[in-house]
Amino acid sequence: MARLPQLAVFDLDYTLWPFWVDTHVEPPFHRNRDGSVRDCNNQIITLYPEVPDVLERLHGQGVTIAAASRTGEIHGANQLLQLFDLDKYFAYKEIYPGCKITHFERLQQKSGIPYSKMIFFDDEKRNIIDVSKLGVTCIHVQSEMNLHTLTKGLEQFAES
Numbered sequence: 001m002a003r004l005p006q007l008a009v010f011d012l013d014y015t016l017w018p019f020w021v022d023t024h025v026e027p028p029f030h031r032n033r034d035g036s037v038r039d040c041n042n043q044i045i046t047l048y049p050e051v052p053d054v055l056e057r058l059h060g061q062g063v064t065i066a067a068a069s070r071t072g073e074i075h076g077a078n079q080l081l082q083l084f085d086l087d088k089y090f091a092y093k094e095i096y097p098g099c100k101i102t103h104f105e106r107l108q109q110k111s112g113i114p115y116s117k118m119i120f121f122d123d124e125k126r127n128i129i130d131v132s133k134l135g136v137t138c139i140h141v142q143s144e145m146n147l148h149t150l151t152k153g154l155e156q157f158a159e160s
């Protein structure tokens with residue numbers, strides 16, 4: 001069996017969902033009677049469709065999962081993770097503005113997991129460049145987080 005990471009870290013905006021939580025949607029969010037998640041203008045908010053499957057697969061493989069986001073909309077981002085029922089997957093959440101190296105230093109301290117045992121998925125090249133310097137296997141998410149991107153990422157980690 002391929003060597004797995006101990007910690008998988010995900011960006012939020014344009015990695016797990018198709019918007020910037022501080023720009024394109026308006027908190028507070030709520031769950032509608034029809035089950036959909038909506039913002040305060042009643043706009044329907046969705047994840048990228050395969051995101052729950054991605055997290056469930058990693059969880060089933062015993063990989064610890066974390067979020068690392070630079071958004072300034074900290075409360076809204078946390079609220080969405082809760083409303084989408086994703087909170088159960090995230091052992092750690094580092095959500096605040098700043099360079100993502102800080103987010104990873106804190107993840108390393110909290111988890112005790114070395115950078116070499118981490119994989120990171122993010123849509124922004126600058127974050128990939130920053131976090132790569134720590135020795136984390138970084139996967140640039142080109143369109144959206146899905147099972148194909150997860151599989152390719154885990155292959156890259158196993159070869160690293």
Ligand SMILES: [Mg+2]
Pocket residue numbers: 011012013014015122123124
């Ligand atoms: Mg992003």
